[in-house]
Amino acid sequence: MDEYALLPKKNFDELVKRFTNSFQIYGPTEKDGKFSFDIISDPSELRLDISGVPILPPKKILFPPEEVLFTYEIISNDNVKINDPLDEIKKKKQVFIGIRPCDVQGLILLDKVLMDKTPDPYYVTRRENTIIICITCDNPAEYCFCNFTRSGPLIKKGFDLLLTDIEYAYFVEIGSKTGENIVNSNLDLFQKASKEDLTKRNRKIHEIEEKMSKIRSANLDELYQKITSIFDSSLWDEYGKRCLACGKCNFTCPTCRCFDVYDELDLTLKKGKRTRKWDSCHFLSFTQVAGGEIFRKERTSRVKQRIYDKYCYPVDEFGSIFCVGCGRCIQVCPAEIDVREILKKIIGM
């Protein structure tokens, strides 16, 4: 099998169309002047030229902001019937077209928590039914820093197909058996890639890196060493004062997955559902137990929690930082807290 292929640009729309019968197609699209990763009914709706990333990462499709864990029916005092929704979820298949490399890395990291350690059946079921067609991001935004987190511009895994725009065509890297099958069953659309095409792709990646070079590339080992030694530093106080504890950084982060759970009954008081909903470690209620005790009362402790849960704790547990450099938290923060500035300070300490 070839590792690479070429997809002439005129064939791109046709490839997308061929998925429409059996898959729900998601991709970057324009919505009210903003970019959103959403359902696409026609290839013309795709916006592959956007700078940076869509507001919410594709995580929202595999791990939705609100999700019914199960429904139940109270039949009698001693009998409750529970309905597991997984069979319904299993029936749905989707393709992510135009997902960014940073967001692919986000899914790789989420997999470590939701698939590898303790399988979260809702996420796992959707993830296994999802085809990933990643497109190299050649227009990084000011807030992008994937070169620092090693999650772009070129990624090595996590995709079925990786497309890179080399002007006259998309250079296609095949990343899985599924990707290979897509190429083989659409041979009329793909061509063989030459050595020159590969060289062209690599040159393109280099050009993108050049655009981003203003962001200092630091050693992640050094970051880990430093961050473990400054937990009690006064550095955090400033950010504790500035942070508004709104949780936007959590809700837009490709690797945040904290959730709250609640029950609701309908008006008959016999039928109910249990739902989980994204939650934020910046909220005061996040650590509150029934007796009233709140374990992270100070905002500083909550700011620290998020930073440590991206750059320190996951290194201990999963062997990797949980940041993909997408810069969404920088883009959405109303207090203009820039995580790159925090990281520079830590490394410089």
Added chain:
Amino acid sequence: MENLYIPNIAIIIETRKETPDIKTFRLSFKDREFQRKFIFKPGQFIELSVFGYGEAPFSISSSPNQHDYFELTIKRVGNVTSALFKLNNGSAVGVRGPFGNGFPIQELENKNILFIGGGIGLAPLRSLINFVLSGREKYGDLTLMYGARTPKDIVFKEEIETWRKHIDVHLTVDVGDETWKGTVGVVTVLFKEVDVDPKDTIAVMCGPPIMMHFVTKELLKLGFPENQIILSLERLMKCGIGICGHCNIGRKYVCKHGPVFTYKETKDFLESAI
């Protein structure tokens, strides 16, 4: 793939009132076969659903040597517990678990054990105490220090009396009343009454964070090595399986790495545990 979010149905088969706001619920899974296979360690917890109200974590207060049922000793403090207190015997609830690591029962063998409980914190210790008593010969001297707010708030009153045969029991209350002839003061005042040798003793405690903070300080002063101080921690374990994020303390998740840690382990969390 097993869906760990779906509870199993259990029935409340007996309810005992411990204090004005604490009850012990005896539960048994509706599926008898499931009940037979439900194996847990002292110190582990379950997630209890009251349908229509929600789910909350509770440690198991009965000994794992009881196979026909398990017990939860619960204080009425929130939404789920208030709803639970209104249920009658015979009612269905949902149970997920057991979760967590439980107490290191093997490491307690051949050692003296100092149990220290505060308030409802005696619940997981009761599971351990009854487990230890069913193999009494395997352990050294047993001591219990227990503190409650008032004499009315002491849990397992009758059972504590039966423990006295095997355990050196010391009780205290924050505020006494006309019936109370014993010690008054926070649980640390009991250190004056007990005689423990830090070298061969393991201290196992569960209670409010402030109590565990001061008890740990005392134990360190007495010369207890940090790895012989065992804490059972309370946090908001929503999912029980290390995903939802609410129970994490620094590097660790209380639900899956704990809830039982040595003091030495907690010092490596970065974030402070007690």
